Amino acid sequence: MNIAVCVxxxxxxxxxxxxxxxxKAVDESEINFILNPYDxxxxxxxxxxxxxxxxxxxxxxxxxxxxxxxxxxxxxxGADKAIHLQVDENPQDPNVVANALAAELKNGGYDLILLGKxxxxxxxxxxxxxxxxxxxxxxxxxxxxxxxxxxxVVAEREIDGAHEIVxxxxxxxxxxxxxxxEPRYAxxxxxxxxxxxxxxQKPAQLSDDQLNIIGFEYPPQKNPGKIVGxxxxxxxxxxxxxxxxxxxx
Amino acid sequence: xxxLIYAEHREGQLRKITYENISLARxxxxxxxxxxxxxxxxxxxxxxxxxxxxxxxxxKNAQLENYSADGYARIVAEAVKERQADVxxxxxxxxxxxLGPRVASILNAAMATDCIHVEMEGDNLKLIRPMYxxxxxxxxxxxxxxxxxxxxxxxxxxxxxxxxxxxDTKEVSAPDFKTVVKEIVSGAKGKLDVTEANIIVSGGxxxxxxxxxxxxxxxxxxxxxxxxxxxAAVDAGWRPxxxxxxxxxxxxxxxxxxxxxxxxxxxxxxxxxxxxxxVAINKDPDAPIFKLADYGIVADxxxxxxxxxxxxxxxx
Numbered sequence: 001m002n003i004a005v006c007v008x009x010x011x012x013x014x015x016x017x018x019x020x021x022x023x024k025a026v027d028e029s030e031i032n033f034i035l036n037p038y039d040x041x042x043x044x045x046x047x048x049x050x051x052x053x054x055x056x057x058x059x060x061x062x063x064x065x066x067x068x069x070x071x072x073x074x075x076x077x078g079a080d081k082a083i084h085l086q087v088d089e090n091p092q093d094p095n096v097v098a099n100a101l102a103a104e105l106k107n108g109g110y111d112l113i114l115l116g117k118x119x120x121x122x123x124x125x126x127x128x129x130x131x132x133x134x135x136x137x138x139x140x141x142x143x144x145x146x147x148x149x150x151x152x153v154v155a156e157r158e159i160d161g162a163h164e165i166v167x168x169x170x171x172x173x174x175x176x177x178x179x180x181x182e183p184r185y186a187x188x189x190x191x192x193x194x195x196x197x198x199x200x201q202k203p204a205q206l207s208d209d210q211l212n213i214i215g216f217e218y219p220p221q222k223n224p225g226k227i228v229g230x231x232x233x234x235x236x237x238x239x240x241x242x243x244x245x246x247x248x249x
Numbered sequence: 250x251x252x253l254i255y256a257e258h259r260e261g262q263l264r265k266i267t268y269e270n271i272s273l274a275r276x277x278x279x280x281x282x283x284x285x286x287x288x289x290x291x292x293x294x295x296x297x298x299x300x301x302x303x304x305x306x307x308x309k310n311a312q313l314e315n316y317s318a319d320g321y322a323r324i325v326a327e328a329v330k331e332r333q334a335d336v337x338x339x340x341x342x343x344x345x346x347x348l349g350p351r352v353a354s355i356l357n358a359a360m361a362t363d364c365i366h367v368e369m370e371g372d373n374l375k376l377i378r379p380m381y382x383x384x385x386x387x388x389x390x391x392x393x394x395x396x397x398x399x400x401x402x403x404x405x406x407x408x409x410x411x412x413x414x415x416x417d418t419k420e421v422s423a424p425d426f427k428t429v430v431k432e433i434v435s436g437a438k439g440k441l442d443v444t445e446a447n448i449i450v451s452g453g454x455x456x457x458x459x460x461x462x463x464x465x466x467x468x469x470x471x472x473x474x475x476x477x478x479x480x481a482a483v484d485a486g487w488r489p490x491x492x493x494x495x496x497x498x499x500x501x502x503x504x505x506x507x508x509x510x511x512x513x514x515x516x517x518x519x520x521x522x523x524x525x526x527x528v529a530i531n532k533d534p535d536a537p538i539f540k541l542a543d544y545g546i547v548a549d550x551x552x553x554x555x556x557x558x559x560x561x562x563x564x565x
Contacts, residue, residue: 015384017384095359120496121381129347160342164432165430165434167431210391211360211361217385219523225527226545229547246505248505
């Protein structure tokens with residue numbers, strides 16, 4: 001099975017996001033970047049499928065120079081090769097990212113394209129579905145169980161408060177959600193192996209941005225609330241406040 | 250600027266986000282219509298009219314009984330063109346996030362996901378959406394001719410404004426589906442999802458183990474709330490991951506969020522800080538969650554929560 005895994009490098013979840021002085025951008029100077037957590041499930045699934053059916057796992061990532069560490073993380077887990085689509089800075093419009101990925105993917109002859117359900121930085125949650133349209137392929141998003149038999153795919157996806165069982169055939173696009181598998185840790189051997197793999201670099205094919213970020217703000221600061229009490233005896237007063245002051249119960 | 254609102258439904262029932270989006274559209278002062286795509290959907294005229302939709306178009310076909318991302322996307326895109334809409338308004342739900350980008354791609358439209366603020370600015374929309382799970386908010390502008398906007402559930406309240414809805418039903422031909430939903434498996438007891446819930450009771454590491462979760466569940470049941478969990482509780486295997494609130498879980502905006510035994514790691518706070526009211530119950534007075542909480546009780550949750558359950562049961 002010929003599998004592509006699209007990954008993104010993102011700030012780790014402990015990052016306190018700081019804005020530049022003009023609030024037009026995120027200040028990246030103190031950010032610790034990692035492989036997008038949802039993409040780890042995609043890499044793991046690809047590796048498990050390769051172990052079962054043989055084949056090759058190619059990691060594809062779009063971003064500036066700094067993303068090579070995230071690509072190496074995916075290679076260290078066990079992916080075979082990697083393609084880095086180079087840009088000076090990440091596009092703001094996820095459609096631009098999807099177009100560039102589609103241009104690379106369409107000639108790769110991939111049976112399966114895996115990617116995380118969303119990147120935890122810009123949270124657009126658009127690329128997997130757009131790729132489906134661009135490549136004319138079925139896509140199943142937010143997948144927590146995946147069964148592939150021949151070219152038949154049965155995927156279980158998470159929807160609000162329930163699950164859906166979806167069927168399609170390969171080639172297909174699957175976006176991965178926590179619960180699908182337990183991503184492996186890279187072994188020392190894997191890390192050494194990853195260092196030796198030559199990452200293929202090429203400029204990303206960029207289309208026009210149709211989504212512009214005008215500026216950023218921090219979320220509104222809440223005023224410090226009140227401590228109602230320091231024992232269970234405060235419960236009646238808490239319930240009264242929720243009922244009469246906040247009017248939420 | 251004409252708005253087409255995508256009516257979301259599951260198993261024949263319209264969903265609340267549809268009414269929220271109609272209520273939002275009314276405030277924008279632009280002409281709008283509601284689009285229903287499916288086969289059997291109940292009470293379309295009555296329900297959509299109740300919230301103020303004067304014009305409804307129902308694109309109907311027996312094959313549309315079951316959802317298909319690619320199949321539905323074709324029909325919705327066709328409807329946007331036929332109704333000459335400039336904006337497609339959807340919920341930032343599992344359907345909106347799955348279907349929206351496909352429709353946008355067909356229409357060469359840009360899309361804004363999970364907006365928490367939508368207003369007119371000249372003849373365009375000013376949109377605000379959280380990024381980094383809510384650690385910052387971005388103001389964005391879409392410059393494409395057609396725009397797709399998904400709105401976070403629970404941010405705009407559904408308000409009734411009864412009119413008589415005119416429903417035009419159109420039999421459409423269904424395209425070949427590449428994906429087909431074979432079955433919907435409801436979660437435990439038709440569980441309410443945290444993203445849709447008006448009230449959430451969430452537990453963290455302080456709960457000490459899954460065996461104590463009946464406290465969270467009992468409290469949630471009394472309040473008609475959904476149950477949530479911190480990453481620590483999910484990582485420990487105490488709770489299913491679909492309950493996780495935070496940066497690698499779900500971002501939520503309920504009216505009331507009750508954090509029980511949750512200290513408030515930054516990735517958790519990002520996911521729930523836009524809740525209207527936050528209650529924290531924690532025995533550590535220095536827990537970061539108290540900085541965000543409207544009301545706090547600094548005490549052992551194993552004393553406080555049973556008391557809450559007792560008081561609520563007594564109807565106090």
